[in-house]
Amino acid sequence: xxxxxxxxxxxxxxxxxxxxxxxxxxxxxxxxxxxxxxxxxxxxxxxxxxxxxxxxxxxxxxxxxxxxxxxxxxxxxxxxxxxxxxxxxxxxxxxxxxxxxx
Amino acid sequence: xxxxxxxxxxxxxxxxxxxxxxxxxxxxxxxxxxxxxxxxxxxxxxxxxxxxxxxxxxxxxxxxxxxxxxxxxxxxxxxxxxxxxxxxxxxxxxxxxxxxxxxxxxxxxxxxxxxxxxxxxxxxxxxxxxxxxxxxxxxxxxxxxxxxxxxxxxxxxxxxxxxxxxxxxxxxxxxxxxxxxxxxxxxxxxxxxxxxxxxxxxxxxxxxxxxxxxxxxxxxxxxxxxxxxxxxxxxxxxxxxxxxxxxxxxxxxxxxxxxxxxxxxxxxxxxxxxxxxxxxxxxxxxxxxxxxxxxxxxxxxxxxxxxxxxxxxxxxxxxxxxxxxxxxxxxxxxxxxxxxxxxxxxxxxxxxxxxxxxxxxxxxxxxxxxxxxxxxxxxxxxxxxxxxxxxxxxxxxxxxxxxxxxxxxxxxxxxxxxxxxxxxxxxxxxxxxxxxxxxxxxxxxxxxxxxxxxxxxxxxxxxxxxxxxxxxxxxxxxxxxxxxxxxxxxxxxxxxxxxxxxxxxxxxxxxxxxxxxxxxxxxxxxxxxxxxxxxxxxxxxxxxxxxxxxxxxxxxxxxxxxxxxxxxxxxxxx
Numbered sequence: 001x002x003x004x005x006x007x008x009x010x011x012x013x014x015x016x017x018x019x020x021x022x023x024x025x026x027x028x029x030x031x032x033x034x035x036x037x038x039x040x041x042x043x044x045x046x047x048x049x050x051x052x053x054x055x056x057x058x059x060x061x062x063x064x065x066x067x068x069x070x071x072x073x074x075x076x077x078x079x080x081x082x083x084x085x086x087x088x089x090x091x092x093x094x095x096x097x098x099x100x101x102x
Numbered sequence: 103x104x105x106x107x108x109x110x111x112x113x114x115x116x117x118x119x120x121x122x123x124x125x126x127x128x129x130x131x132x133x134x135x136x137x138x139x140x141x142x143x144x145x146x147x148x149x150x151x152x153x154x155x156x157x158x159x160x161x162x163x164x165x166x167x168x169x170x171x172x173x174x175x176x177x178x179x180x181x182x183x184x185x186x187x188x189x190x191x192x193x194x195x196x197x198x199x200x201x202x203x204x205x206x207x208x209x210x211x212x213x214x215x216x217x218x219x220x221x222x223x224x225x226x227x228x229x230x231x232x233x234x235x236x237x238x239x240x241x242x243x244x245x246x247x248x249x250x251x252x253x254x255x256x257x258x259x260x261x262x263x264x265x266x267x268x269x270x271x272x273x274x275x276x277x278x279x280x281x282x283x284x285x286x287x288x289x290x291x292x293x294x295x296x297x298x299x300x301x302x303x304x305x306x307x308x309x310x311x312x313x314x315x316x317x318x319x320x321x322x323x324x325x326x327x328x329x330x331x332x333x334x335x336x337x338x339x340x341x342x343x344x345x346x347x348x349x350x351x352x353x354x355x356x357x358x359x360x361x362x363x364x365x366x367x368x369x370x371x372x373x374x375x376x377x378x379x380x381x382x383x384x385x386x387x388x389x390x391x392x393x394x395x396x397x398x399x400x401x402x403x404x405x406x407x408x409x410x411x412x413x414x415x416x417x418x419x420x421x422x423x424x425x426x427x428x429x430x431x432x433x434x435x436x437x438x439x440x441x442x443x444x445x446x447x448x449x450x451x452x453x454x455x456x457x458x459x460x461x462x463x464x465x466x467x468x469x470x471x472x473x474x475x476x477x478x479x480x481x482x483x484x485x486x487x488x489x490x491x492x493x494x495x496x497x498x499x500x501x502x503x504x505x506x507x508x509x510x511x512x513x514x515x516x517x518x519x520x521x522x523x524x525x526x527x528x529x530x531x532x533x534x535x536x537x538x539x540x541x542x543x544x545x546x547x548x549x550x551x552x553x554x555x556x557x558x559x560x561x562x563x564x565x566x567x568x569x570x571x572x573x574x575x576x577x578x579x580x581x582x583x584x585x586x587x588x589x590x591x592x593x594x595x596x597x598x599x600x601x602x603x604x605x606x607x608x609x610x611x612x613x614x615x616x617x618x619x620x621x622x623x624x625x626x627x628x629x630x631x632x633x634x635x636x637x638x639x640x641x642x643x644x645x646x647x648x649x650x651x652x653x654x655x656x657x658x659x660x661x662x663x664x665x666x667x668x669x670x671x672x673x674x675x676x
Contacts, residue, residue: 022340023581023631041338042338042339043338045338047338047339050339055609055611058610059609059610059611083609085611085613085614087613088339088340089339089340089342089344089388090342090343090345090388090600090613090618091342091386091388091602091616091617091618092339092340092342093613093614095609095614
């Protein structure tokens with residue numbers, strides 16, 4: 001549902017918040033073969049403090065933490081298949097498969 | 103003003119020509135705007151059910167929970183979304199609630215007696231109509247702001263220009279305050295001229311407000327359509343209730359929530375001087391309750407608190423003081439334009455000055471027809487002599503009516519009608535009116551969208567999925583998005599905490615379930631992000647999460663959910 005006519009209809013333009021898409025983002029890359037660094041944020045803005053979890057194929061949390069002051073998080077690459085969740089709140093979660101980490 | 107005569111004359115001509123070619127359009131926008139400013143009061147006059155008549159002089163207002171309880175008692179299947187009240191205390195509470203047939207109904211509840219005075223489903227509303235007529239000529243919005251919005255808001259420029267040039271040409275205009283002059287006995291040109299000047303000087307602040315705020319609407323559209331965001335002090339993340347804050351409860355019931363009275367009290371602990379005027383219950387289980395009221399220090403903007411309904415923690419407060427100067431300025435533009443922040447008296451002031459401005463457009467035209475043609479010709483010809491002489495000079499040959507013949511007749515018509523041509527713009531509302539009315543018919547507003555995909559069992563919960571529009575994903579800020587709707591079964595509402603949708607199978611962690619559906623349980627909606635390289639044979643996965651912690655999932659082939667999206671994916675893969 002296109003947000004603009006609804007915002008207009010509801011008279012919400014007073015909030016002066018243009019109806020831009022609001023999405024979390026995140027990416028991970030190898031610093032070296034053993035180390036992975038992920039970064040993330042929301043609306044194209046890096047957000048320190050976001051929750052980040054590294055999970056195995058059975059959805060057990062292997063490593064959990066928060067993005068640091070640079071909105072990044074560095075961890076040792078697990079020996080097992082894994083995926084990363086950067087969590088900006090319910091419905092706003094980025095999922096990165098370990099296979100896709102370059 | 104000690105300008106040379108010729109300079110004064112050019113200013114005068116600039117003033118005359120600013121509004122003239124568009125006078126019909128400007129007249130229309132001023133007139134509809136004047137009506138729009140009191141549209142709520144017109145509804146109040148016309149419709150007793152929106153009034154808040156107290157039964158006796160010392161009647162006490164009911165609490166927020168009591169207002170909600172009235173609806174819950176008399177409409178057990180209603181899902182209440184919000185309760186709100188305009189700035190003015192003469193209005194009833196409006197309780198917005200949704201129903202199993204997906205209607206959203208506004209119930210007007212007397213704040214003193216709790217009586218539901220009337221109920222109105224969403225649809226045609228006089229207020230919205232007059233606002234649409236004034237602001238965008240009823241033209242539908244598709245992507246971003248439409249052309250009519252630009253056409254109306256760009257009028258701020260001639261308005262501002264008219265004000266500035268008007269003050270320059272009206273020599274020592276401030277004397278008009280002390281010695282107002284309105285001559286009835288000197289012919290119509292003199293009368294209209296006096297009126298134009300008198301109304302003009304008394305309207306200086308109003309015209310300035312309308313021009314500046316109108317200009318803001320133009321800037322807002324440009325910013326939005328160019329995806330430019332101004333610096334913001336709003337939180338970086340959406341304010342949501344943490345997953346861990348919601349207690350897991352036994353099957354068949356939602357987690358206990360605080361009431362609106364408590365939420366309002368928590369808000370008032372932060373804003374002792376702010377009267378809660380709008381309480382929103384949130385659009386899904388992770389939404390906070392938002393309690394909002396008119397700012398005490400700056401009545402043009404609201405202050406609000408967002409409260410965790412499960413822990414009663416105040417998750418976020420937004421004060422006037424939290425806003426930057428730029429935000430205060432831009433946020434004040436709309437209330438300043440509509441006059442909706444101080445009560446009835448200000449609305450009436452706006453209405454009167456709006457009508458005066460409308461009258462100035464008309465009187466400006468009348469003055470023009472009586473003299474500007476001559477003045478222009480005089481200046482172009484470099485006529486010597488005083489301004490009045492120039493004005494009263496006979497028409498030069500180039501502007502005089504042609505003698506005869508068909509071509510001459512056309513030319514005469516052109517000369518006569520050219521400055522009324524902006525009236526053609528007024529055909530737009532007529533053209534768009536049928537669609538405007540159609541879009542507000544129940545068949546268009548209600549239901550799950552253009553296509554009901556079907557009923558699916560997700561675990562033990564039957565749900566209906568809908569495709570909002572039977573069209574390909576739409577590009578929105580660089581991302582393709584597709585909207586789906588979902589309706590829970592009546593019995594499921596108390597059991598289901600949240601519903602999610604994603605492309606492809608989620609993993610075991612519930613957080614990987616995708617985008618969250620939000621809205622009334624009778625029609626929730628979700629904007630699904632669609633990758634550009636979407637495979638046509640993918641499945642959508644619907645996840646329902648119960649208040650008891652159970653998670654159920656169901657795959658739905660994209661070919662069933664949205665054939666239009668499959669077609670789009672196939673075309674892109676070729």
